[in-house]
Amino acid sequence: MKRIQKDRDEMAFSEVFDFFAPKVNAYFIQNGIRFESSEELTQEVLSTVWAKSNLYDSNKSALSTWIFTIARNKKIDFFRKNSKIDFIEEDIREFLYQDREFNLIEENEAKKQIERINNELDEQQKIMIKMNFFENKSHKKIADELEIPLGTVKSRIRHILTKMQGFLR
């Protein structure tokens, strides 16, 4: 990423592109966006990575987190396109990212928290987090896909949230 930021190195960017473009594209499809639109959005995300590479700060976040936030913001814009409000959502989120006073101690703290969360949650719970918060599937859809009752999905997700809360302080 440094090579992209400092030297505008196109080969370095092509590596980032090759790794992330298929994953970002999959993210949009998982979120219920049709293939052609997903490809357009993927282009917007990776173009932003190239054009705004100077905004990325490796002390603040992992590259995957930064790219996730860009993709998520594009998703919000996409779903709001049909609404009448001209909302400055992306600006606000960019502001929050830059405003965030993150030092390395906190970064380590966050890493430890995530490690503990990962150790505490079993595979099915992790899949449920992914389906609920990453793919933004409804509880009903999660129930259908995992072939378990809706009530069970609701109580398990509540249980996961309560459990995670113990590690997030």
Add this chain to the structure above:
Amino acid sequence: MNGTVVKNQLIFDFASGILGPAKSLFASTYLQLNSNASKIGSTFEKILGENLMDNENINPKNLKYSDCINSANIKSTSNIKDPVTSFFGNLNNLKWKQVYKGFKEYTAQIDDIDELKLIKMDPGVSVPLHSHGGKEYILVLEGSFCDEYGVYSKGDIQINDQKIKHTPIASRDTGCVCLSITEKDVIFFGKYGSFLNLFTFIKSFFKSK
């Protein structure tokens, strides 16, 4: 569900990008003012970032990396101040509506199912005992208030549901300015209760027209 779980749920939903515009603005202000909430938010974003890292691959068909380098339609970064100011502008210049003496509100024009409001209470002013038809989220922007459950200062959030009845009182020194989200209208009790309920009823009647 206890209050902390509901707060975390709000942060998680914000990180996932599934909130409507009103709640989204509310949550971003919460993250900006409350460093603990901000930490939880970035930890959760990190978890979602790891999900992206490990995500399956679906290759785009017609997209090459060079398309992204040559793409011109990326808008430049704006320098906004903070979520509330960039949305409402200077709070002193708003056309506040007086609900009763010492209590003013300003309802945002935002196309959403949730109602987004600013509330300004003069020092020592209280809200009559009331409960809530739906969920209500209150975030303190300036000053503080207290009720039967505790003291809430800048960056603190209170989430009220149907079960909660309370009498908030603004700080005698500073008063308070809050951002609030209501999912449904509030139900009032006590001395002025029936009058205020009538007021909300009439208000909703005109709104639906």
